[in-house]
Each structure stands twice: as structure tokens, then as C-alpha cells.
Amino acid sequence: MTPRVVFPNKILPYLLVAPQLAITAIFFYWPASQALYQSMLREDPFGLKSSFVWFANFRKVLADPNYLNSLKVTAIFSVSTAAVAMSVALLLAVMADKVVRSRGLYRTLLIWPYAVAPAIAGMLWLFLFNPSIGSLAYLLRAAGIAWDPLLNGTQAMVLVVAAAAWKQISYNFLFFVAGLQAIPKTLIEAAAIDGAGETKRFWTIVFPLLAPTTFFLLVVNTVYAFFDTFGIIHAVTGGGPGKATETLVYKVYNDGFVNLILGDSAAQSVILMVIVIALTAVQFRYVERKVHYG
Amino acid sequence: MATVDLKDVRKTYPSGVEAVKGVSIAIHDKALCVLVGPSGCGKSTLLRMIAGLEAITDGAIAIEGKVVNAIGPAERDIAMVFQNYALYPHMSVYDNMAYGLRNRGTPRDEIDRRVRATAKTLELDHLLKRQPRELSGGQRQRVAMGRAIVRNPKVFLFDEPLSNLDAKLRGQMRVEIKNLQRALGVTSVYVTHDQLEAMTLADVLVVMNAGVVEQIGAPLDVYERPETTFVASFIGAPPMNLLPVAALPSSITSAAPAGAATLGFRPEDGTFSDHSEQSQLSLAAEVEGVEPVGAESFLYCRHADNRLILRASGRTTVEPGARLAVTIAPEKMHWFDGEGKRLS
Numbered sequence A: 001m002t003p004r005v006v007f008p009n010k011i012l013p014y015l016l017v018a019p020q021l022a023i024t025a026i027f028f029y030w031p032a033s034q035a036l037y038q039s040m041l042r043e044d045p046f047g048l049k050s051s052f053v054w055f056a057n058f059r060k061v062l063a064d065p066n067y068l069n070s071l072k073v074t075a076i077f078s079v080s081t082a083a084v085a086m087s088v089a090l091l092l093a094v095m096a097d098k099v100v101r102s103r104g105l106y107r108t109l110l111i112w113p114y115a116v117a118p119a120i121a122g123m124l125w126l127f128l129f130n131p132s133i134g135s136l137a138y139l140l141r142a143a144g145i146a147w148d149p150l151l152n153g154t155q156a157m158v159l160v161v162a163a164a165a166w167k168q169i170s171y172n173f174l175f176f177v178a179g180l181q182a183i184p185k186t187l188i189e190a191a192a193i194d195g196a197g198e199t200k201r202f203w204t205i206v207f208p209l210l211a212p213t214t215f216f217l218l219v220v221n222t223v224y225a226f227f228d229t230f231g232i233i234h235a236v237t238g239g240g241p242g243k244a245t246e247t248l249v250y251k252v253y254n255d256g257f258v259n260l261i262l263g264d265s266a267a268q269s270v271i272l273m274v275i276v277i278a279l280t281a282v283q284f285r286y287v288e289r290k291v292h293y294g
Numbered sequence B: 001m002a003t004v005d006l007k008d009v010r011k012t013y014p015s016g017v018e019a020v021k022g023v024s025i026a027i028h029d030k031a032l033c034v035l036v037g038p039s040g041c042g043k044s045t046l047l048r049m050i051a052g053l054e055a056i057t058d059g060a061i062a063i064e065g066k067v068v069n070a071i072g073p074a075e076r077d078i079a080m081v082f083q084n085y086a087l088y089p090h091m092s093v094y095d096n097m098a099y100g101l102r103n104r105g106t107p108r109d110e111i112d113r114r115v116r117a118t119a120k121t122l123e124l125d126h127l128l129k130r131q132p133r134e135l136s137g138g139q140r141q142r143v144a145m146g147r148a149i150v151r152n153p154k155v156f157l158f159d160e161p162l163s164n165l166d167a168k169l170r171g172q173m174r175v176e177i178k179n180l181q182r183a184l185g186v187t188s189v190y191v192t193h194d195q196l197e198a199m200t201l202a203d204v205l206v207v208m209n210a211g212v213v214e215q216i217g218a219p220l221d222v223y224e225r226p227e228t229t230f231v232a233s234f235i236g237a238p239p240m241n242l243l244p245v246a247a248l249p250s251s252i253t254s255a256a257p258a259g260a261a262t263l264g265f266r267p268e269d270g271t272f273s274d275h276s277e278q279s280q281l282s283l284a285a286e287v288e289g290v291e292p293v294g295a296e297s298f299l300y301c302r303h304a305d306n307r308l309i310l311r312a313s314g315r316t317t318v319e320p321g322a323r324l325a326v327t328i329a330p331e332k333m334h335w336f337d338g339e340g341k342r343l344s
């Protein structure tokens, strides 16, 4: 326990935290409360006046099949993105752990995709897989796959998942590398003497000991897939074809800023906010008492 | 017949460090061989090469007469106890002990029988469900031992297994390890830098220094006939007194063999009396400090520019500042040449 600091002055402590509180209030609580307020308003078709409708917007949104579709899309998208980003990163980290020479270079090269802006990453994948000009799309077609993410919803989903996962791999990689390094070498050696082969060692020793890292990344990746992938989806598919890749965040944007149904959009934001709070709560619970071994 | 034979084994790390510079040791079946030496002399490296955790740069290691240089640690049928125990932190004590058996495809009920039997001998039966983090240091040490024993391997390897325990527990575990090793009759290699542990445990004592073997022998033989000044000063607590021949009176050096540069004698082999009884055959020494440890006392003395330690049994009336005449029986004298090698 850190020793408690006792201020003789009663007001000073409040003054000291005031700037922080002010910033949080102005940039977080105020917009959040505005969203909450907005979510209970309904504007007339001409945008001249709005009326207070309590939870009517929420009822409407939750009954909307498009919204439920977007929930499903988000679930599929987030789970696949997190799964792909994490498993590829783990594979790369395990292999990087074995590299003896020029380790640093190898790691640096794997980290830089994290610095690429989401929209740029999206464009990159879009060009590579564009049905008419993409070089990789050409290869896919040559391999006999009817590749057209502009028409085929499943392929569009595969494409955005790939782009979103690609962007997150570096981040996960860093954490997995650190996690692997934290596993004492003697444990691996003891397991080797105990007759466990390489694969067995990974699944019975390394993977369980990585659990805290894996769990932390699972939460971070899910949050990322939920909220930080707008740029990628916007650049790659724009939510289409149809509504095949329209995630919750994308729908908020579409309904609010494109279709100007502000009440619905605000209600969706509030639902999203609740989801973030729930996810963050789970994350804090586990990061706080991160599984400690040994 | 699990013998372990090292033939001119060498290890050079990729960084260029020559950790082991040609070591040959033949360990008999059922013997407990202790490698002892100062920190960094290559003991762990040698042990890890026997375990198969470190590639052998040159030479050959054979277990049961079969060269194992190219065989992985799993197939060598050895068990190792690490200094930090290396218990699997996410497994219960039971699973820690069962892990090696499961990997070898031992039937379930036999695993259960063996784990429980081993736990019983080590008095771990009430701890089987605990996780390693819920154990004391001594209990972890036992689990590490149990994990090695339960597999019934050909060879046990120990890398300073007791160095994380307090002095009392260390003494207790030392006896227990010795008894277990005897009872199980498993050939063992034990690494330590503690010469007392080495002396009490070893059937065969191997004294190492800077990557080479200085002496191999039964502990008491090594104690009584150290082959080099290094061994003389490393084995025995307090160590053997070493005095340059140039500083000795001619009456003593006349007994020296040709080429002698250093005289060694054990603290308990120097008999002393009051200065007034100084004779031709004795050394003059001035007492600088007295250290009573109960059954005996150690006198820290100075002869010319050299320090020496004498042992007095029980309490002593000698006070610091006293001047003594030290006499050494000729048969208790050890002579070493200029390179530190034993003469005669």
C-alpha cells in the first residue's frame, strides 16, 4: 500500500484535480449526456422542431430488422477479426521467439503496420483485392475462385475482416512477444526433459501461461473490432454490398450523418456506449486481478 | 547399469565464451557425483550438456555406454531438479508430478499409483491438490524432487537444488537427498558451489575451476591430498593455509621436496603454544582475531605478510595480540610447486 497523503488544506486537493475533472466533463460527460438527450428526441421531417419522446427511439431501433442484422454483422465481424488477428499474431510471435539472428529487425518489421492509418490500410486491401484491378484478386480468379467482394456479401466480409485483422496483428504481436519472453526458459526445459515434444510443450505449458495476455488481448481486440474499424469499413466496402458489412458503428454514422435520422442514430450510440461500458468493466475486472502465476 | 561417461567434453558458447575446456569424468552406476567449484566455472554448463539442454561443442557424453550427443533431452531418460525448481505454475502438485508420466503414455492408474507413492515418501500427500504458488520454498523443493523421482529415470541431475533454502532446511534436505539417492540407487550428478554440501553428499567429488577439472576423488581423499593449491584452498572450511616457501624458516624448508614454492597445512594440523616456547621447528605467528563457534575456535593469525588460520578445540584462552609458536608435523605438510601442483 502506498502511504496516504494528507492535505492540511481542505480546498487545495479539489483545486488540484479540477483541471482533470473539467476536461473529463467537457469532452466526455457533456457529449455523452447530449447523445443521451438526443436519443430521446424526435425531429419533424423538416428539421424545424423536435419533440421529447422518451424511449420511443430505442424501441424503434431495437425492433428494426436492419439494426438486428447489423448486430449480427458486428458479432461475426468482431469475433472473426479478433480470432484472426490474435491467432496470426501468436503464430508470428512464437516464430519470432525462435529467431536467433537479427531478432530486432524481424520484430520491427512486424510492428510497423500498426502505424498505418485505418483508412490507408483499407485502401491498400481494397486495391489488392479490387475485382478489376487488384493483383491478388487476379490471382484468386486464376485459382478458380469467383472473386467479387462488390457483389458477394461473404467475400466482402472476408475482405474487411482481413484488413481489420491485418492492422491489429502488430499490436497483438508485441504483447505476445512480451508474454512469451516472460515465461521462464527453465519451464520449457523442464517440460522437454519431461518428454513433451515441441507442440505438446506449446499447448500444455506456453499457451496456458500466456492466458493473461491472451485474455487482455481478447478484450482489446473486441473493442477494436467494435469501434476502431470504421475507417477500414468505410474505405473498403462502405457497409455493402447490401448491408453485409454494416457494423453498429457504421450504422450509427450512416443513419445519423448520411440519412440524418438523428434520434435513431443517437439511440444507437447510447446502446453502443452501454456495450463499451460493459466490455470495459469486464476488461478492468480481469486486468486488475490478472491471473498471477508463481 | 546407468553409468555416465564424459570424454574430453568441451563447450564454447556462440558468444565465444569457453565455458568447459575438456572435461573427462567416469561416473559409476548408482554413484552420486558432485561437481563443485566457484561461480562461473562451468558446472551448470556441464550438467546442462548431460541433460541435453545445451549442445556439446566437442567430445562425447555417454549414458549406459551409449553416446547421447545427438539425442534430445526427452530420450535420454534423465530427470533434472533446477535451482529455481521450475515447477509448472498452472498445474497442481499432482499434475506437476504426473506430467512426465503422461507424456510417456503411462496408463492412468499406474500414474496415480506412482504419484501417490512418491508423494508419500516425500511427505507431500496432503499437498497434492495445491498449486505451486501455495507452497513454501521447502515444499516446492520437495515437489521438484518428486517430479524427478516419480519417473524413475536412469540419471538424476541436480543444479544447486538447495541454494534457495535456509541453512537449517538445507542441512535436513541434504541428508534426505543422500538417503533417497542411496535407496533408489539412481546414478546422480549434483552441482553445487557449497563445499560442505559437496563433501557430505559425494561418493565422487569433482572439483572444477575455470572450465577444467582440478581433481576427482573420494571427498576425504580430496581433503587429505589436494592435488593443487586451488583445491587446497577451495575444499575445507576454513581453507588450508598456504604459505610461500620464501617466508618460512630454513628449519622447516629443509623438509621440503625440490621445487617447492608453497607450503600448505590444514588449520587443525598446526599445533601452537606460547611464544616463549618458540623453537627451531616452529613458525612465529601473531593472533589478529579469535572466532569462537562453540565446539571449536578459529584463530586468525599473521606470519610475516601471510595470513593463516588455526583451529583450537573448545574454548581458547588466547587473546588477540598474543604471539604464538606454531608447529606442524612433517606428515601433515603439503608441498606445491610454482604452478600450484602437488609435489610428492
Ligand SMILES: Nc1ncnc2c1ncn2[C@@H]1O[C@H](COP(=O)(O)OP(=O)(O)OP(=O)(O)O)[C@@H](O)[C@H]1O
Binding pocket: B013, B014, B015, B017, B018, B019, B037, B038, B039, B040, B041, B042, B043, B044, B045, B046, B193
Ligand atoms: N548461454 C550462455 N551464453 C554465453 N555464455 C554463457 C552462457 N551460459 C553461461 N555462460 C558462461 O559460461 C561460463 C560458465 O557458466 P555456468 O553457468 O556453467 O557457471 P556455473 O559454474 O554454473 O556458475 P554458478 O555457480 O554461478 O551457477 C560463465 O563464464 C558464463 O558467463
Ligand SMILES: [Mg+2]
Binding pocket: B043, B044, B045
Ligand atoms: Mg550454475
